[in-house]
Amino acid sequence: MRRRIPSTQALACFEAAARHESYTRAAQELALSQGAVSRQIAALEDYLGARLFRRTRHGVVLTACGADYARQAERLLASLERATLDAAAYHGGGTLTLGAVATFATRWLLPRMPRLAARHPELIIHMETRTRPFMFGDTDFDAAIYAGTPEQVRNWAGTRATLLLREDVLPVCSPDLPGYRPGATPAEIARLPLLQQSTRPYGWRQWFDAAGVAAPDALRGPRYELFSMTAMAAVHGAGVALVPRILIEDELARGDLVVACDRMLPGERNYYLVAPAQREEGVALRQFREWLLDEAGADGEVG
Known part of the structure; x- marks a missing residue:
């Protein structure tokens, strides 16, 4: 017709x-x-x-x-433009359009993409930044990698989510930070400059409360929106950052950052792969999910 x-x-x-x-x-x-x-x-x-x-x-x-x-x-x-570009890039495999939180994408996901290419050379991933829940029906995204609490994920209407990684955080700093000594105690950390995360405004207070340490300055210090910004500020000696270890693996390996205190705080948020519940799952999404779970060493679907 x-x-x-x-x-x-x-x-x-x-x-x-x-x-x-x-x-x-x-x-x-x-x-x-x-x-x-x-x-x-x-x-x-x-x-x-x-x-x-x-x-x-x-x-x-x-x-x-x-x-x-x-x-x-x-x-x-x-x-239509996206579909045209996908068709032009097609070389016999599947295509997946992914929305992802920026720091996780650049720090954890992108360095591992060569392994995905080796495992599924026919699979093409298009990636854009998304930090908040959205209606899949209003976008061209096939899936999203989202950082949020279990409640936030459950309240994301019309989706199913797979837990990838937990956002456990620990304090890190430059080994040259004035006043820092290896093996510092939480009380000693409280006396150092603290770098704040604007999206986790009470992170330091929660960390000190869990350690049983009074820290009147737990909410003080410069604030940064992204973990990548907080980590970079710590690298350059601005203070101690409270960040997920999975996002600073390179800096720790190079010695640009050191663990200031080995007390880890279980994060309130986790990283999830989220997809529309009513849409039939294609081969590309299934392959990507399986690879992600192998990389993360995690599994389990969140309702």
Whole structure:
């Protein structure tokens, strides 16, 4: 059956004009004349039988119908572009589009990707940064690697999650940090500069409470958004960082960081592979999950 859809050229002109609210800027982006863009949009409006823009003294603005259509057109054109790129990159294997938390992806996942390539040379992984839960139906992601609590994972509607790694944290610092001595006690750590993680604002307080040590300055110190930033600050002698060991393996191996105190604190968050529950699992996702579990040495599905 013949599909009732307009030309992609008309949709591309409309999407660009809607994004800029300007035929002129859309024409510049698409390397077309303003008249060509105007004709394409006029043809699209005739096809739909609806007005998508209305003219004002300052240019054009979307109608209510146009605004709704623009949101859908933008998503569908992006999906079509992604599918086209996937087809161009296809070489006989599966393709997986993955959303992942940035530090885990760069510090733990990407260094291990050559082993995935050796095991499944036909498998292609596309990766983008995502830190918060999202609706899979509104994106092109096949799965996500997410750092969160078991409750957060259970509340992520319409998904199933596989536990990969626990986020146990320990204090690390530069071996040259002034005031640090090997084998420091928690009380001695409390007297050193502390580096704070903005996404784990009470991490140090929890660590000192677990050690039974009073630390009035547990919440003081510079704050960093990412573990990678906190670790780098520690490497350069800014203070003691409380980070998961799995994210600083290279720095520990090189001696850029040392374990300041071997007391580890079980983290509240874990790393999960999350996928849509209602979507049929493909070979690519199954292969990727099996490889991840082998790498992590973990298993078990979270409800």
